[in-house]
Amino acid sequence: MWFSKSPEQILKEFDVNPEIGLSEEEAKKRLEKYGENKLKSKPKKSTWKLFLEQLQDMLIYVLLASTLITLAIGEYVDAFIILFVVLLNAVIGVVQESKAEKAIEALQQMTTPKSLVRRNGEVKEINSEEIVPGDIVILDAGRYVPADIRLLESVNLQIEESALTGESVPSDKNAKDIHEDLKTPIGDRSNMAFMSTLVTYGRGEGVVVSTAMNTEMGKIAEALEEDVEDMTPxxxxxxxxxxxxxxxxxxxxxxxxxxxxxxxxxxxxxxxxxxxxxxxxxxxxxxxxxxxxxxxxxxxxSKKHAIIRKLPAVETLGSVNIICSDKTGTLTQNKMTVVKHYVYGKMKDLPTEVSGLEADQEEKELIKTLILCSDATYEENGQSTGDPTEIALIALGAKYNMNKNDLNAKYKRVAEKPFDSDRKLMSTLNKEENGYRVHTKGAIDNILKIATKALVDGKVVPLTEELKREYLKVSEEMSDNALRVLGAAYKDVDHKIEPEQMEKNLIVLGLVGMIDPPRLEVKDSILEAKRAGITPVMITGDHKNTAFAIAKELNIAESIEQSIVGAEIDKMSEEEFANKINKYRVFARVSPEHKVKIVKAFKSHGNIVSMTGDGVNDAPSLKNADIGVAMGITGTDVSKGASDMILTDDNFSTIVTAVExxxxxxxxxxxxxxxxxxxxxxxxxxxxxxxxxxxxxxxxxxxxxxxxxxxxxxxxxxxxxxxxxxxxxxxxPRDPKExxxxxxxxxxxxxxxxxxxxxxxxxxxxxxxxxxxxxxxxxxxxxxxxxxxxxxxxxxxxxxxxxxxxxxxxxxxxxxxxxxxxxxxxxxxxxxxxxxxxxxxxxxxxxxxxxxxxxxxxxxxxxxxxxxxxxxxxxxxxxxxxxxxx
Known part of the structure; x- marks a missing residue:
């Protein structure tokens, strides 16, 4: 039993180094040996069965009976023609059904979940069906676990296992646990992650021990098979x-x-x-x-980058008259680039294409914190993984010859407090030569609330109200120029501390401004949507001014009065918000919970609403919307599972194309x-x-x-x-009741x-x-x-x-x-x-x-x-x- 063995034993059995993972050649061999990592589906209907189903109609029975009678009275030609037409009609029916079935199968293959694995020493994203025993899998919030995994590393890892255990509360996971009792229930195996369960918090790494029908889910696959609704409304x-x-x-x-x-x-x-x-x-x-x-x-x-997961969505698309769209990546290019960074009193503008820059000590500390407090990987060939914002930060380090892998090796991460949409912060604890350092990045206004000091001219000084105003002034100037602003802070401690203690009494380092330019084709798509009677709406976690600057450029909004922030929404009752909803075109600084309110408010006026989302917490808003649209590139498995449609290019224009x-x-x-x-x-x-x-x-x-x-x-x-x-x-748009x-x-x-x-x-x-x-x-x-x-x-x-x-x-x-x-x-x-x-x-x-x-x-x-x-x-x-x- 894998849960009763140590990580070292498991790695030895599967002959894999967790730092390198399997080679591509070895992975291919194992794929041939163990087969694809997918559960057996219901057996397909045979051609003969499909043929017989075409004949199961009362009138066809009467025609066949008529054929027998016609034969009995000697009208052979009539009998033959009737029989020929009936059989030919059945053959055409079989061909039609087969075509429809193949098309649906092709769509299902397109929605295969992706997984992060380490192969040849590099982290890459592959189809979950290609996972093999011995693969080193990286787990993060919002992903489904692709196979049964013995955890090697876990940081605040929580996994929702209701599909297996019936327990709706997420289970805490700890890679260090070893369960010697071989009868340990599935729900208590804290060192294991099981296929088709959902990572809700934290992150982890593990080695695949079972795939496909050999997993715990595979053993009860028949019981878990869902009846698919065959017919649309x-x-x-x-x-x-x-x-x-x-x-x-x-x-x-x-x-x-x-x-x-x-x-x-x-x-x-x-x-x-x-x-x-x-x-x-x-x-x-x-x-x-x-x-x-x-x-x-x-x-x-699907060839135009819109994968429909549920056929009824095709009917609903024709009635959509409100498209609520995320800004980053959907309306913009999702290629964040840091163009400014600021430490107190010193603003530096950065050309987009440059390398080999020099930085003073304060700037180095700022960049070091931003790099160490991130989970993304950066490759100049474009094969980067992770959040675009974090990729931009690592790319910033590369411009100053500060390599993420080198920094990770030198300052090993020992704990972390993952990002969440409420705090809008992420913190890590990294080993230093003479102790530990907390690195925090996130919204500058939130950092200023928990910081007590600032690094000014190389010295740590108290964070006065004057300093706070200066940081906020710079942040606002960057936002007015449509830049996304991210702050950084740190603190040194002499011993390892718990995550709850990290974000207290921090020292402000500075901030960076990055831009994600609008997609070139989106402006035309928005004009087309408006001509079609559809109202485009922008939803973003960015500052109000940043959001409005992009919205104005794209002709989504005309004045700042058409913008509202999440804090203002919270002050309104649901009825008041619903009454005012039609005057707004930009929703800034909103959380996933606000998205649900926005959807409900628009729907209360009889609108048919499309909503985009990519995170775990976006699932409720996607389900509440008439058309839930998940991002195919940046979207989590949860958001894709809750959606009606997936955009394989994360592009707003694709939504308009899909409506058309x-x-x-x-x-x-x-x-x-x-x-x-x-x-x-x-x-x-x-x-x-x-x-x-x-x-x-x-x-x-x-x-x-x-x-x-x-x-x-x-x-x-x-x-x-x-x-x-x-x-x-x-x-x-067509009235759905029409x-x-x-x-x-x-x-x-x-x-x-x-x-x-x-x-x-x-x-x-x-x-x-x-x-x-x-x-x-x-x-x-x-x-x-x-x-x-x-x-x-x-x-x-x-x-x-x-x-x-x-x-x-x-x-x-x-x-x-x-x-x-x-x-x-x-x-x-x-x-x-x-x-x-x-x-x-x-x-x-x-x-x-x-x-x-x-x-x-x-x-x-x-x-x-x-x-x-x-x-x-x-x-x-x-x-x-x-x-x-x-």
Whole structure:
């Protein structure tokens, strides 16, 4: 048992030096030996199982039963066609589901947690799945533990282990403990860190002893498997709509069958027609198409640096009208650079690109404290790790030839008091030649509250009110120039002290000013967001003046009155704050707790709010927001786990891009659904009216099923993959309570269905009239019916295919959006027309489907009929555009 052994024993067993870690070559060997560090997931459905699931529908059962009956009475061709269409439809369903599943799997891989490991003597960040036994892992607050780890070092380390123990209070960890009792419960193993638990405080290092299914979590993996919500709210609504339409279609078919019985028609033929019409009328592919469009859209978004963790977020994105964004790294470049440093009476400006600088003793002490009181690593090749602010401090030391590794080796850290957002301070205790020294860095105003002395001209003097005013004046001047200010202090002690004693009676050293310039592309994104009816809001821990300077440059705020600090928020009641929230655009000096208040205040006015976050304490605000956005680079595992979306580039512009994509995805789903409903309604109208008025049925069952196959799959999917509307961000956000059939969508669905149905009947009527017959004529010869049905068969399919072009935009004409701008749709239309031509041209298929070859004149007539629904809709769009311009 690892918890009963000493660190030395463990390291010997795994043959690893904790100062160096494994080599990359050794890590690869162990990865091959032990496999990837991930728990076994639920077994995938086999292709055969997916196929069978496509057939699990009552109407499909009836069709299959009809096939058997048709075989029994000797109608082999009809039986074969019905069976072929059913099976082909099932195959298409399997392909669609597989694509959606693969897209979701790809997204899950993108959200794999990262871990800090030491390999070849360097600390690097890798995917947790690449962790192997023997790896030296560095743990810090906000990270999930990637595997079972025997701790080698711990500093105030606390880990929340409720996933394993059920205990919600974090457990204190101590690497020095050894538990000789082999029956020590998991919750009492204080020298161990377990897979999937969460580091909430402090830091630590350890050696990986178990990975994947060999971990404690792996042993109970089946019990911990979560049921994933498969359907989004939109899918549920559409599924419900499908059921309602299904019942209506079945009702119509029952009525139609009853009328046919009264009319004395052939009941078996009418039974097959009714069932085929029910299958065609029910949009059973709605949920599948929505799932595929969502999955493909989300995959497209991931290529633009926005990973959607929860599919419902795609729907919500289109309604977002408030974007609350962190400043550092999101609105700015996250490349902090120290440009000024100050010790009492001496301000020094630093060029951004310079090295080999000289410093006096006071400046050296300032820089030494800032470097030793940090956990980041700095590499000139850009492979630095840690907080950008700390990286900037270590880079400052490099300019003065003060190397962090050298300083760490000379002044070994023996204790620390980690940074937290309430104190806004961090302190370390480091060994000196003749004792110990406390190094503290953080907010200068907080340092001045706990300091009693200052280093002035090389001498330690009492910290007078005059000195405090001077430090605060310099700090304010730096802040006014949009610099982030960080203070430093120290004190010498002759013995090792507890963390609680560190931040008392300090000696002020000075302060540094650093800048993180705005991202170049963000200004344009903010203007685009504003045009789209979205209000950008900045949230930061920086000083008010610093925050406002950046906000003004980015056009987020116009006056300092639009800024408020956390202390002012605390003085207000929730009701008062909510009443005033809309006047503010900048929230400075705020804590993660304030973020929750901000979200709730904006939401109280009915706003749909997006909130960014990266820290452990940001999780509540991310969950409270309608769209929680985590940072992919600087974000902790906790913030990512609480989010709906992850930005892989930590860029504000990506949020705006995601909103645009979200709007387009929703619109594309809407297009596909309205198209499907129009097609299905057209089929119902053409058949039902013919039965109601005792006319010959214009289509036989196999023709109905075939048309349903070629129009309900590829064209609908192609509409779902429509290129984004470039004007989508010129409209206000969508009201989340808005009906799916708002803004004339319901009218377009009914209009399309009525036009398609009527012109199918007109094509059938034209076919009869060519031979001198009318719809009410009795004893129509079979050859005449065959010709008329061929005309109706081609018109019904072609009109649906052409009508899909008009569905691409509710107002713009097909010429404005570009007829060929959606190559998938053009391909689906051409393929559909080609398949129709094949069916009526090849003799064996023509006989099977009860159709015949058409002449060029006939083709020109059916194409003319098929184009009319498209043209009518385009004419209506012209009047709509004229109305909008008035």
């Amino acid at each position: 939109l899918q549920k609504r559409l599924d419900e709509l499908g059921r309602i339409l299904g019942f209506l279609a079945i009702g119509i078919c029952v009525v139609m069958f009853g009328i046919a019985f009264i009319q004395g028609r052939d009941l078996f033929d009418m039974f097959l027609t009714a069932i085929s019409l029910a299958v065609a009328a029910i949009p059973e592919g709605l949920a599948a198409i929505v799932a595929i469009v969502l999955a493909m859209g989300v995959t497209k978004m 994509e979200g709007r387009n995805i929703y619109n594309n789903i809407k297009k596909a659904v309205i198209f499907l409903l129009s097609c299905n309604l057209g089929e119902v109208i053409s058949i039902f009216l013919s039965v109601l008025f005792a006319w010959p049925v214009p289509l036989i069952p196999t023709q109905i099923l075939w048309i349903n196959l070629i129009t309900d799959s590829l064209p609908a999917l192609a509409l779902g993959m429509d290129p984004g509307d470039p004007d989508v961000m010129k409209h206000k 009906s799916f059939f708002a803004h004339g969508a319901g009218f377009r669905a009914v209009l399309g269905g009525v036009l398609i149905g009527i012109f199918t009947l007109l094509a059938f009527y034209f076919g009869l009239s060519e031979f001198g017959y009318r719809l009410g004529s009795g004893n129509i010869p079979q050859r005449v019916l065959r010709y008329a049905r061929t005309m109706a068969f081609v018109v019904l399919a072609a009109s649906q295919l052409f009508y899909s072009l008009s569905m691409r935009n509710e107002k713009k004409s097909i010429f404005q959006i570009g007829i060929f701008s959606n190559s998938y749709l053009i391909g689906a239309i051409l393929l559909g027309i080609f398949l129709q031509a094949i069916v009526i041209s090849l003799p064996f298929l023509a006989n099977a489907f009860g159709v015949q070859m058409l002449s060029l004149r006939d083709w020109s007539i059916v194409i003319g009929f098929a184009l009319i629904p498209l043209l009518v809709n385009e004419i209506i769009k012209i009047f709509t555009r004229i109305k909008d311009t008035k």
